[in-house]
Amino acid sequence: MTNDSSNQLETFSYNDKVVKMFSAATLIWGVVGMLAGLLIATQLADWRFNFGIEWLTFGRLRPLHTNAVIFAFVGNSIFSGVYYSTQRLCKARIFSDTLSKIHFWGWQLIIVSAAVTLPLGYTSGKEYAELEWPIDIAITLIWVVFAINIFGTIWKRREKHIYVSIWFYIATILTVALLHIVNSLEFPVSFMKSYPIFAGVQDAMVQWWYGHNAVAFFLTTPVLGLMYYFVPKAINRPVYSYRLSIVHFWSLIFIYIWAGPHHLLYTALPDWAQTLGMIFSVMLWAPSWGGMINGLLTLRGAWDRVRREPILKFFATSLTFYGMATFEGPLLSIKSVSALGHYTDWIIAHVHAGGVGWNYFFAAGMMYYLVPKLWKTTIYSVKLGNIQFWTGTIGLGMYYVAILVAGITQGLMWKALDGKGNLLYPDFVETVVRILPLYWVRVFGGLLIFISMLIMFYNMLKTIQGADKNNQEEDLYTAKAPLWKTSANNDKGHRRLEGRTALFSALALLAVLVGSVIEFVPALMSNTFIEISDKIKPYTPLELAGRDIYIREGCYTCHSQMIRPLVSEKLRYGNPSQATEFIYDRPFQWGSRRIGPDLAREGGLRPNYWHFKHMIDPRSMTENSIMPEYSWLATKKTGFQVLPKKLKVMKALGVPYSQDEIENAIPLAKAQAKEITMSMEENGIDIKMHDKQIIALIAYLQRLGTDLGGQ
Amino acid sequence: MKSAVLSNWNIPWLPSFALILFFGLFTIMLIRVFSKSTKSLYDETSKIPLNEGEK
Numbered sequence: 061m062t063n064d065s066s067n068q069l070e071t072f073s074y075n076d077k078v079v080k081m082f083s084a085a086t087l088i089w090g091v092v093g094m095l096a097g098l099l100i101a102t103q104l105a106d107w108r109f110n111f112g113i114e115w116l117t118f119g120r121l122r123p124l125h126t127n128a129v130i131f132a133f134v135g136n137s138i139f140s141g142v143y144y145s146t147q148r149l150c151k152a153r154i155f156s157d158t159l160s161k162i163h164f165w166g167w168q169l170i171i172v173s174a175a176v177t178l179p180l181g182y183t184s185g186k187e188y189a190e191l192e193w194p195i196d197i198a199i200t201l202i203w204v205v206f207a208i209n210i211f212g213t214i215w216k217r218r219e220k221h222i223y224v225s226i227w228f229y230i231a232t233i234l235t236v237a238l239l240h241i242v243n244s245l246e247f248p249v250s251f252m253k254s255y256p257i258f259a260g261v262q263d264a265m266v267q268w269w270y271g272h273n274a275v276a277f278f279l280t281t282p283v284l285g286l287m288y289y290f291v292p293k294a295i296n297r298p299v300y301s302y303r304l305s306i307v308h309f310w311s312l313i314f315i316y317i318w319a320g321p322h323h324l325l326y327t328a329l330p331d332w333a334q335t336l337g338m339i340f341s342v343m344l345w346a347p348s349w350g351g352m353i354n355g356l357l358t359l360r361g362a363w364d365r366v367r368r369e370p371i372l373k374f375f376a377t378s379l380t381f382y383g384m385a386t387f388e389g390p391l392l393s394i395k396s397v398s399a400l401g402h403y404t405d406w407i408i409a410h411v412h413a414g415g416v417g418w419n420y421f422f423a424a425g426m427m428y429y430l431v432p433k434l435w436k437t438t439i440y441s442v443k444l445g446n447i448q449f450w451t452g453t454i455g456l457g458m459y460y461v462a463i464l465v466a467g468i469t470q471g472l473m474w475k476a477l478d479g480k481g482n483l484l485y486p487d488f489v490e491t492v493v494r495i496l497p498l499y500w501v502r503v504f505g506g507l508l509i510f511i512s513m514l515i516m517f518y519n520m521l522k523t524i525q526g527a528d529k530n531n532q533e534e535d536l537y538t539a540k541a542p543l544w545k546t547s548a549n550n551d552k553g554h555r556r557l558e559g560r561t562a563l564f565s566a567l568a569l570l571a572v573l574v575g576s577v578i579e580f581v582p583a584l585m586s587n588t589f590i591e592i593s594d595k596i597k598p599y600t601p602l603e604l605a606g607r608d609i610y611i612r613e614g615c616y617t618c619h620s621q622m623i624r625p626l627v628s629e630k631l632r633y634g635n636p637s638q639a640t641e642f643i644y645d646r647p648f649q650w651g652s653r654r655i656g657p658d659l660a661r662e663g664g665l666r667p668n669y670w671h672f673k674h675m676i677d678p679r680s681m682t683e684n685s686i687m688p689e690y691s692w693l694a695t696k697k698t699g700f701q702v703l704p705k706k707l708k709v710m711k712a713l714g715v716p717y718s719q720d721e722i723e724n725a726i727p728l729a730k731a732q733a734k735e736i737t738m739s740m741e742e743n744g745i746d747i748k749m750h751d752k753q754i755i756a757l758i759a760y761l762q763r764l765g766t767d768l769g770g771q
Numbered sequence: 772m773k774s775a776v777l778s779n780w781n782i783p784w785l786p787s788f789a790l791i792l793f794f795g796l797f798t799i800m801l802i803r804v805f806s807k808s809t810k811s812l813y814d815e816t817s818k819i820p821l822n823e824g825e826k
Contacts, residue, residue, distance in 0.1 A: 223819045225820070288820075292821065
């Protein structure tokens with residue numbers, strides 16, 4: 061950097077190397093994440109695509125898919141865009157090139173760790189937060205590196221005012237840190253196993269406060285920030301209304317954080333929290349659409365270019381899908397709509413309208429803008445860009461419509477009653493078989509989306525290969541020295557605030573904290589007013605071992621454990637679940653979808669042998685079932701040795717295990733395992749089978765919902 | 772004791788106060804942001820992305 065004091069101009073360069081690295085990672089992880097999605101979509105259409113291999117089953121790969129597309133694909137695209145735009149909006153080189161490298165390689169290491177550990181079954185069992193505690197700590201550290209780099213750049217900026225995009229980045233950095241740390245509070249049992257400090261209803265509340273706001277503050281606010289930068293850049297004119305963007309920002313971050321409980325409507329969560337979640341979700345319509353309209357109107361007068369240019373095509377479609385998803389989200393948050401849509405594939409359709417329509421398409425538009433600029437060349441093929449766009453759009457259309465119809469069909473069939481008030485489809489598998497053709501349509505739609513991603517990968521690769529390797533030096537820029545830092549600040553109101561990073565950040569955090577605290581404090585105190593039944597007992601050591609296997613296999617990705625107080629659910633599954641039943645559940649396993657039936661009151665419904673056979677060969681017990689075979693459960697041994705440690709950790713977290721139970725955890729577990737195995741001797745099950753994982757899992761399943769007398 | 776306090780938590784004016792506070796703050800923000808005096812400043816700020824420094 062040089063300083064020319066005569067005209068107060070400074071010369072500097074931008075660190076685009078880190079942007080290039082994150083862009084390349086975006087393209088690679090996009091392919092990986094969508095390939096995983098395609099595979100699990102195929103597994104749902106035909107169970108044989110689980111291949112009988114434990115680390116390829118749906119339950120283990122589904123978290124891999126979600127983590128790969130959210131944190132690897134979209135995450136890298138966000139970092140790429142944030143590093144590019146922040147430097148330019150601040151007219152300053154990134155705070156530290158070294159921190160940028162640490163951020164990049166650290167994040168990739170985290171992704172690789174996730175890609176290895178999730179298929180191996182190392183999971184905390186909480187959706188979108190499955191990674192175990194050592195990786196959680198790594199995420200925190202790398203996030204701090206990212207924060208220092210961005211805040212450092214803002215601090216040394218030459219531009220006096222902090223543009224609206226950076227506000228969204230600030231809100232993202234602060235809120236994601238808060239969400240991740242609180243939701244990852246866990247107590248390690250071993251190197252890759254932990255139990256959360258929250259249990260049952262509290263854990264559910266914390267998890268969906270995190271889960272919903274991971275969507276809000278990882279998939280939405282940073283992308284909105286990028287939208288406010290890249291759409292004006294692509295079209296070379298300012299945003300339609302900067303004032304609207306201010307209202308958009310504050311109302312969005314204030315309202316969004318309250319909406320988490322809409323994932324738990326009709327559950328055992330207190331009613332007041334459900335109502336708050338629903339109302340604030342509906343209120344989200346306004347700021348979300350304010351942002352969408354602001355983005356789309358920025359394109360006014362240039363729709364002819366939208367027709368021709370892939371960048372604008374992707375941006376316009378992305379904003380349209382954002383509007384659609386943010387219309388559908390509040391709609392699904394209305395209790396009566398949720399009664400139909402929750403646990404069904406409708407939610408999956410909604411998520412993909414946002415994840416593919418909004419996030420993928422925006423990332424694609426950004427890549428078409430960034431890659432040629434970064435490598436100082438032109439795009440390899442505009443035609444391929446257009447083909448990618450139409451392939452992706454048609455694929456998403458097919459996916460969305462098929463899964464929306466499948467979801468509504470499921471919801472209606474689950475609730476349908478005959479003239480006498482009995483369930484019209486009492487056999488759950490009937491509702492699965494009915495939607496299988498739609499699952500195949502989803503596979504085809506997903507295949508098109510994956511192909512579109514491959515086309516982008518190829519197009520970008522050829523673009524990079526076509527760049528002049530001798531023309532990759534950093535460009536030098538000049539801008540006025542930041543003399544405003546030493547002069548008096550005469551701005552007033554919000555204008556003044558825009559120049560003060562620390563105060564701005566504090567107020568943004570406050571806006572986020574208001575909703576969090578109001579929902580959290582009573583929830584965290586819930587144990588003081590939930591009527592705890594003395595019938596609820598901690599899990600036996602063997603049941604606890606079985607529960608950990610249930611979590612490891614990702615059973616929660618297909619089965620819920622929460623019976624809602626709806627007539628059809630009571631008829632199908634039994635009495636509605638009560639908050640008290642989950643006080644020892646760490647983590648809670650309420651689930652969020654029902655590809656298979658709810659298991660909250662599974663205990664005692666069927667004999668042990670039924671479960672044994674069902675796990676080994678589901679179709680022998682339930683014709684047309686799409687559940688994978690879990691043959692390895694009958695060969696792998698239960699980890700008895702670690703049980704005393706597990707009980708000890710549970711006791712430290714407040715579960716009332718006696719010292720005697722902890723010391724005798726192994727013999728107690730073995731005795732219960734032998735009892736279960738002996739009950740199956742007449743069916744030809746050898747007593748030697750007692751130390752296998754399948755027995756522990758049966759013990760857990762047979763316990764579910766029995767404390768209050770089962771159905 | 773704690774249980775009794777939480778169970779009998781009933782302050783009828785609190786929801787109305789929260790509602791008025793929320794919409795009050797929102798309205799103040801709207802008025803300030805959309806006041807005519809700030810137009811030129813915001814027009815200028817909205818152009819920041821278009822100027823990334825002279826090459």
